[in-house]
Amino acid sequence: MSEDDERQRSPPSDLDFVSNKARNCNATGSGSGHPEFQSAYPDQVLENVLENVLHFLTSKRDRNAASLVCKSWYRVEALTRSELLIGNCYAVSPARVTARFARVRALHLKGKPRFADFNLMPPDWGAHFNPWALAMAKAYPWLEKVHLKRMSVTDDDLVALAELFLGFKELSLVCCDGFGTGGLAIFVNKCRQLKVLDLMESEVTDDDTDWISCFPEGESHLESLIFDCVECHINFEALERLVARSPSLKKLRLNRYVSIEQLYHLMIRAPQLTHLGTGSFSPPEIAGQGDQEPDYVNAFVACKSLVCLSGFREIIPDYLPAIYPVCANLTSLNFSYANITAEQLKPIISKCHKLQVFWVLDSICDEGLQAVAATCKELRELRVFPVDAREDSDGPVSDVGLRAISEGCWKLQSILYFCQRMTNAAVIAMSKNCPDLVVFRLCIMGRHRADHVTGEPMDDGFGAIVMNCKKLTRLAVSGLLTDKAFDYIGRHGKLLRTLSVAFAGDSDMGLKYVLEGCPKLQKLEIRDSPFGDAALCSGLHLYYNMRFLWMSSCSLTRHGCQEIARGMPHLVVEVIRSSDEEMDDAVEILYMYRSLEGPRTDAPKFVTIL
């Protein structure tokens, strides 16, 4: 059993093709006319053929399916799989992975559950990259690519990657922590073949090390350098020299310590960029008054290949018109750090006809969203973040904006929307206007807040979403919700893989509806909802097929969770407490996941594994 995503259905057409070919080859192999060799050759030929054919299989679902056919397919698939995705680093051990797969070139590893991002879990819970780094170093010295999400990575781990893997090319750290500029410096210095260094939403300690200067001299192979989350000053002269000697650089995302004038200098050196994070997009703290500022428009005119724009970390809106030349080609625009008004947005967005991905702050108000709806007919993904993320603040965006988007952007596939006021009618309208929705995440920031026009719970709105959006796989609910909402989800959410619930439901029935009704559920995260042990028991048939279940501040008891743990040996049941208080029977946080390894040995004191 491999710890990979979604091992559900196998694509029959691929298997038929492969097995037919194998049979044909088998036939020709045995037609050689030497009967005494027949028993050896067919197997060998089969394996060779399989190996060659399976190289073309890249989708992990296809590979998982292929590996289940029979032992020899399992073996050959394991030999040829080069890209490994492990959705939960504790579901399988490094030793088991290296024993099965022989020639891994790329590793994707995910650690902590998502709710850890919101301070719901104490720090130092685990998800250490170190044991993986060491195991990989022995088994896959040719490893080229590592992509980590929500893992703890130390400076030593970074050094290990650089020193133990000679051809290392790509490192991507998303929502990681535990390392600093010191580790980065050594990493970039020793990785002579580095193509990609992507640091995204990670916490990087400022060790006062000038890591940018540590890139080796001479032409660099860099294709992507993303460090917008690094909250430290950088050596701009060194960065400029680095960009100048990186002819393959396509993606560059700067942090907020890069001023707009510095950005200008970088852009004119790298007009081939396709992805740009602009840094602060304003002058530095202290700038010369009366200095001649460069014509920033020229820099944007020069970047003819730009399709993805982000940054604007400390924007002074006066400078916005500089980006007009690239708007018509943009497919992705991230304004989620730009506190701008509708009036400031309109001249930009009215030019963005090709936009597919748009992230923005609610400072643009419903009026700004109406402008988006009027122009961005190709929009696939929208995220609206709150400037003021508190429950009791006034909300500049509401049901009005949501409805406008649904009426203008019918190709929408993914939405994340923070607001203070919402109506069922607007949500229902979106469910009908946007049938391609795959991800629907609505966060009404006031807990238990009802439809602000009718005063009713938001059940019908979310019900319409699961009913009408037939491709929906990810859902996050909020507002005042009764068990009825979960009944709808259980009845209609047949493709749902991820569900997030907060401050919702009336009773155990709510959770039961979901566990009994959603067969494809993989990730279920619940907080502050009145679901108890009885509800937990109704999901026994599902838990081995799920990646994890998180329940915090619900009505679970220790002995209820113990029952589950007893009955399901391949489930790791972690009870986590966030304070030093004596453990009583109430469970503060339950984090439960399937695993081939049993209880992990690196659990901190505040974690009890039942």
Place this chain on the structure above:
Amino acid sequence: MSSENGKRLPETDAAGLNFEATELTLGLPGKSRVTSDGGAKLGSKRGFSETVDLSLGDKKDTNKLGQTQSQIDAREAAPGSKAQVVGWPPVRGYAKRGKKSCKYVKVAVDGAPYLRKVDLEMYNTYQQLLASLEDMFSCFTIRNFLNEKKMDQVNGIEYVPTYEDKDGDWMLVGDVPWQMFVESCKRIRLMKNTETVELAPRTPPKWSRRS
């Protein structure tokens, strides 16, 4: 940005001044001064409209746990310091950086060879902003209209804090309620006193009677 309802303004506490009383409105005197979302957006220059959402929860909120009422109670008890639930709303990075965004404007001083930039979201009151500007440009004296305090004059020149609003008018800093200032300020200029005749007419500082 969005302003809270009238009960919340921290500057009310910090400076002991009630800026709401100085809002220019087209309403009749004695009318309820509760601002709302609509009010903040339209700007008091044009008067404000009272909308349904006067309080912070929905009036029709059928909250079983009585959250809305307790929210209101908590707010009245400690304005601006409502206890936030851990990890809610689920905005990543919010806890680490305190807020997701900022509002930067350039600050120029007549005669100074350099510009600064300030984040207006870092301050809650005019006092805080002006104190910070004083620190930044410590060799210049800045006339502080808020408490009519005349500071030590260097070179006999006083500097008047002014700003350009979103309509392009140059106004005196302190003329309008803080939140409205934050929303409409595009840049700040500390003008030499001799040049202030060109500014838009000022509202008489009603609050000076209270300080």
